[in-house]
């Protein structure tokens with residue numbers, strides 16, 4: 001089976017520090033892979049290299065078999081790599097609904113005909129509203145994006161990714177900073193995406209109960225290197241994972 005996404009020897013150095021060190025890994029449709037590892041392991045940097053936010057020192061990223069290493073982030077997004085948007089990439093003064101509508105519109109791209117502008121606008125708005133309802137932001141539709149509290153901003157990031165409906169969904173600690181009652185909304189959305197079986201989902205997550213429930217596979221990064229890759233049941237037993245997540249003593253070996 002051809003991997004949807006694949007990194008080969010992906011590496012980045014910051015001065016003398018190798019933050020991601022020759023990471024080779026393939027990700028398949030219908031699979032949720034959790035990427036775990038202690039603080040500073042290189043998880044977010046690995047995501048940044050895949051999405052094109054930063055450029056690799058060496059190695060490559062392939063999407064559906066095609067080398068996309070030379071493409072800037074927006075072109076990778078257009079090819080189907082979905083990364084939760086940072087608020088700086090939104091239109092802060094536009095309403096929540098307008099931001100999501102623009103993402104829906106970007107997905108439809110040139111496919112929209114000018115046959116009936118009004119109907120198209122209505123259609124885009126309906127789709128955007130459906131996404132907002134899915135993340136339970138429908139009551140905030142008219143709020144300027146910049147005026148949202150932190151938890152709602154995280155939901156909006158997820159909403160924008162859903163509106164683009166990418167092939168690969170990359171979630172970087174999607175529930176960080178959310179209140180207890182907001183967390184299930186996001187987890188449920190990820191569960192729904194999983195059920196579709198056609199999406200490739202990558203999840204960086206520190207909460208081990210979330211990883212245990214959602215992951216089909218766990219990849220462990222440690223000091224920039226891929227340390228383990230396998231079924232959750234096996235990987236969870238590794239001393240490194242135990243020490244990083246369960247609070248047992250570090251340096252017990254792997």
Ligand SMILES: Nc1ncnc2c1ncn2[C@@H]1O[C@H](COP(=O)(O)OP(=O)(O)OP(=O)(O)O)[C@@H](O)[C@H]1O
Nearest residue numbers: 014017018019037038039040041042043044045046
């Ligand atoms: N732009 C940068 N310049 C220099 N060093 C960097 C840069 N970005 C990341 N690093 C370093 O690379 C290493 C990996 O950082 P990264 O944020 O990817 O880790 P992480 O596994 O996501 O950690 P956390 O779980 O704490 O979010 C760290 O040592 C970090 O200080």
